[in-house]
Amino acid sequence: MQWGRIVPVVVLALVVTGGLAGCDAEGRVQPRRDTEEKSVACASRIALDTPAERRAAADLVVDAEVDKTGRTVEFQGVYDVYDASVTDVSKGDDPGHTIQVISTSDQCETSGEPVEYFDGDVLEDEGRFRLYLTKADPEDDDSVxxxxxxxxxEPLTTG
Structure with missing residues (x-):
């Protein structure tokens, strides 16, 4: 067989086998065993470990009092929605007194199932936080x- 024929065959084999794999909760590639299972897609995330890195990546940085609403929203999975009563805006345009926020999960996309958090949902305890935010859907002004x-x-202490 000539190289001109081998390369397309190898590329086709890689595409087909890649389409038969998903990922588990830790982001490892796993073969799909059952077509009835929910599909899971992994999105690699950039690590933003410091407040300066988070601030640079954020469209909006606010200090806010955060409370769980009991509502959910679908965004690559089902997320709990929090109301954030903004007390200070340190980056971005003033979004108004109260905004809706979701706590991004480190889990792969869940195809309509509730998301899980490896280290817990940082907003679950509610309270005062400095939030580093971006729009869930940049095309939709009304999105969370x-x-x-x-x-x-970052939890903020009172005082």
Whole structure:
């Protein structure tokens, strides 16, 4: 067989086998065993470990009092929605007194199932936080805000 014929065959084999794989909760590639299972797609995330890195990546940085609403929204999975009563805006345009926020999960996309968090939902305890945010859907002005990366919320102490 000539190279001109081998390369397309190898590329086709890689595409087909890649389409038969998904990922588990830790982001490892796993073969699909059952077509009845929910599909899972992995999105690699950039690590933003410092407040300066988070601030640079965020469209909006606010200090806010965060409370769980009991509502959910679908965004690559089912997320709990929080109301954030904004007390200070340190980056971005003033979004108004109260905005809706979701706490980005470090899990792969869940295809309509509730998301899970490896280290817990940083906003679950509610309270005062500095939030590093971006729009969940940049094309939709009414969409909720989301943390730029999982855990991109710093608890603020009172005092």
């Amino acid at each position: 805000w989301r943390l730029v990366v999982p855990g991109a919320a």
